[in-house]
Amino acid sequence: MSEQKTVTEVPEGQARFFKTRQMKPNEKGYVGYETIWEPFQKEAPYETPKRP
Numbered sequence: 001m002s003e004q005k006t007v008t009e010v011p012e013g014q015a016r017f018f019k020t021r022q023m024k025p026n027e028k029g030y031v032g033y034e035t036i037w038e039p040f041q042k043e044a045p046y047e048t049p050k051r052p
Helices: none
Strands: 018-022 033-037
Antiparallel strands (some): 018 033
16 A cells, blocks of 8 residues: 655755765665764864963
8 A cells, every 4th residue: 555655866965064965765765864064163283382
């Protein structure tokens, strides 16, 4: 009685700080999305302060 639906391919999404990609459907038919985050800020190496 239940019909197998076809999954439409969604293009990769691009936002300011992250990307989203459509994942492959699993055995239950669930299609998820993978989120790849870019860092919000840069880390500078620690330098000991100069002595007065």
